Amino acid sequence: MAVKDHLRTLRLAAWLGWQIESNWARPLIFLTYSFIRPIAATLILVIMYLIVKQDVASEPALFSYVYLGATFYMFVSSVVFGITYVIHADREHYQTLRNIYISPISLYVYLIGRATGKVLLAALAVIISLTFGILVLGLPFDLLLVDWPLFLLTMVLGLACLIALGLALAGISLLTAKHSTSINEGVGGLVYLLCGAVFPITVLPAWGQAIGLTIPVTYWLELVRRSLYPGEGIELLGGLQDFTDGTILLFLLVSTVAFAALSLVLFRSADRVARQRGKLDMITTY
């Protein structure tokens, strides 16, 4: 299939994704929800932090570690699980999956396009959460001290990794029915636990740390913190202090490429099995 066909698919799927993500309510309700949701999500963790540490000023690096991890984890929940939910929704709710499947487009590329809307919404949520953290909670931040090239490169690789992870899970969702949401929750919990989302992986047992170091999300979150935190010391918290930014970036690149390849193989295998078993148009929950 020609590149222009894939680009057209990406554009159409992104348009469709944005329509679905943004048009479910009136604009005012949508905007209100968009502001409240990320703040509510991060506040839960902030309150837990305050209960333990009493204030945020005494250990700014630690607070930034927790707050930035929790904030950027929103990309994981939104993008990774959002993509898998596309399979569930298109197959059972909109009942369009079979029509899309028998059309000449690549389902894999279509799902990447649908992820675009979720990336945009997650980015909006992250910006709101960061702004709230800086203005209300005193999160240390300085626009001039942000390592923008590192941050942007990290985000590109990190999002590619999250989309690859989402596509792998989408492949599994092709073979499952309503259980796919349980799989999402399970994988989400593991990523949260093993990748240093809110606490350093050094507190995990050796086997947990070993698994965490194979998942690109660990390196992505570490680099996000290092590139955004204005002072020094945050690199000492995550358990990766022996590695330079460049080395971690290399780890992120290699693990992302490996994840993407694995995701493609897994998705294609699942696609084949789904076609063999007649799972592409099954209706189980609606």
Added chain:
Amino acid sequence: MAPAIEVRSLSRVFSGRGNTLALDNVDLTVEEGELFGLLGPNGAGKTTLIKILCTLLLPSSGTASVLGHDVDADAKQIRKRINMVSGGEISGYGLLTIRENLWMFTQFYGVPGKVARERIDSLLEAFGLQDKADAKLRTVSTGQRQKMNIIRGFATDPELIFLDEPTLGLDVSTSIAIRNYLREWVRERSGRTMLLTTHYMREAEELCDRVAIIDRGRIVAVDTPAGLKRRVGSGSSFLIETTPFDPEPMRSLPGMRGMTARPADGHMNIRMVLDDESVIADVISSIVSSGARVIGLSKNEPTLEDAFMHLVGRGLE
């Protein structure tokens, strides 16, 4: 020239709690330009066959090719040139308008924007849906959603279209309009092929150049509607109206080919195909001995329903 559809020794088994044989060693050829019907009761295997042909499902064994391409190895080649619509289909994105839904699907097939817009407008008018074109799909009726899906199938101008029970659940006037459109679509476009499944005898009889009768996963017969009716033979199709009774024991009468019994207005209408008209005497004796009364008896020209009963031994219901 390769046939539009060629199926050889095709079987499909669904695994689960006990295997279900949905298609059993099916052989079928549909030529380019044909309006071909698959006629069979619910669960006969019609939809399974269509799903395999439109690359949604893989066969368990045997081969199937569509427009010269194997459904397993060359699915991508097939998908560019086909489309499918299922009867009763209400799929679509409720947050988009009817026009947006249709436009998006034409773009998946790479139809140029101007051509797509003109074709969508023309189809919306043909199906009487132009007033609803800019309504969100979630706001329209089920019948209008069904119509939109039929338009979706034709908006990509496929070389081969699969229609699985296209008029299922639609009102009479809409069904007639759709049948007229289907007939014109094939006639006006040289080389376009349509595979239509239905359990409406009249639909198959009105529309199809040839009909395959499918029952329990097997193709029982393939012929023109006239050819299938000729197999029944004249003088052996009867309609008997009786007072209510249990007609089931009559199925085992010698010379009884097939029978359907439907209650109507406190009576029973029994349609039957017999080996020859002499069998009717035994049928009437059986009715009378059951305590029922014969209200009316007529001998009919064979219909496609009679042909189905003749071949399968029962009606389509």
